[in-house]
Amino acid sequence: MSRLALTLLFYFLMMPTLPIMMWVLLNGAKPRKNVLLGVTLPYRARLEPEVEVLVRDYKRWVYISCAVAFVLSLGVFFFRRFSLVFTWLMLWLLLAIALPHLPYILYHRRLRALKRQNGWYAPAGGDDRPPVLLVDTKAAAQPVRVLGPGWFLPPFALSLVPVGIALFSRPPQFVNAVAFGVCALLVPMFYGLYRLIFRQRAEVVDEDSEVTVTLTNIRRRNWGRCWLASAWLTGVFNFCLWFFLHSALGFTILVCLYSALVLVAVMGAEFSTRNAQFRLTQQSGTGLFDDQDDYWIWGLFYYNPTDNHLMVNERVGNGMSMNLAKPSGKVLAGVVVALLLTIPLMCAWIIRDDFTPVTLHVSDTAIVASHPSKTYEIPLGEVEAVSLVEQKPQHVIKTNGTGLDTVSTGRFNVDGEAQQLCLNPQSLPFLRVETPEGVYLLGGNTGEETLAAYQALTQRLAAVS
Amino acid sequence: MVLSLDFHSETPIYTQIHDQIILGIAQGRLLPGERLPTIRALADQCGINMMTASKAYQLLAAEGHIQTGRRSGAVVCVPAGTGDLTREQRQALRLLASQARLAGLSQQQFLQFCAEAYASPKEASP
16 A cells, blocks of 8 residues: 555544544533533523623634644645654644643633622532532333343354454464454443443433433433444454455455444434433523532543442433542543553654664674564574565565564565565565574665675575585 | 432431432322332432442331332332321420520421421422
């Protein structure tokens, strides 16, 4: 695949993040369950001109921040090296999520200040009073219909088929088995997520039990469908992936198709729930209503020491949030932050690999092909045959290792033969070394370096024999 | 009916649940035969320990306000009026009357408050 094609592929895989963020944040400017920009307001307050002006300004800043993020995304096309393309896109992804949230946080704080100033609290609430929790007994007493694990077993079984094939093939393909196994584990994870919603609170908005029961059932149904669909898609995807392991195009198409379908399932469920929450709560906020603002930092992060739930429903939509007041919530949040921090670290690592040349030299006792990602030291006594490969192999598929523009290290399938590589794929010729352990394809950063190593190696081998 | 639970109050949560369910029954917001959540469901909804939810239901069941089943949750009972207050209720009323006297209320004022609290279900508030 050409560099431009690869860049375009990655670009279009990442780009949906921005319109999704924009839609989610603009959607937060529509009152649902009495919540507007993460602030609970009574009905009368939502009609105030100051609130309407604030919402209009907020929307404008969301558009501006998304436009800035879009313009920055185009910077990826100025880079030629894959490591720089990848780094730009990864950092852009973090920016595309964070940047549009800045106006959200700013206008959330302004609306909360307005609420405080005007005393727009629920009847049981107040500036100096902590929120009370509303529990609807009728909604809580509703019988819960939960799909059994049997609905998730077929996709799980399907996703395990390639694991079994990889393990029992000759020779066993442990790396593939682990990769397929990790993907297969998503299915029980989806089942766990499916079950989680039925332990969550009912969608109490106000005293109207019918609205509470309806919203709760809608959320559970949409959430359930989303995870059931994701489980089946994952099972089919993992099964089909086996057939496209050696086809880069097929693999790419399959991954894009799977990602798109899972996204459709998730976003479809989100649309449906948000629409219902908007429709059914338009007139809410005139009597007793739920107001948990004090437990939501910036309207985004849940912090409630009196709640023993670790995961709670997001205030609008389908999602869930961690309770950061719980020790396990803090640990999980720490893990998430650590994972996010690995992104720039990973990018630095890839850049280091891409910009550090491979070296090839022959010592008195061994051939040494070296790169930060991999070093091969082959004792001269183990060399059975040496030759130069003057033409680039037609089919080179990475099994395990590093494959960048100027570095290929690790285990590859080269024209149907398993080989261990440490070379610059752009600098011919390559040095083919056959040993009892297998075939190595080595090279220096330049063709001259490889030729010099070849000559030194043939002299050493002649001297030994 | 909607329970309002204040986790920062000095009143224990099980007492708040107990008191609000009694008020709900008295005010007609909970009707005889109406199903209440199971202990587990109530604990999940409130974000509390199952023991706390269980304690509230045990008190209500002991006073005859609800009937609990192992799997069916709880059901509001038809009020079995004895026509008299229990010893604990009389003591609580005596204490309340003493507090009203110390607050400077006249007997008439206190009786007026009692009449309002005993008023029809739609007019009284928790």
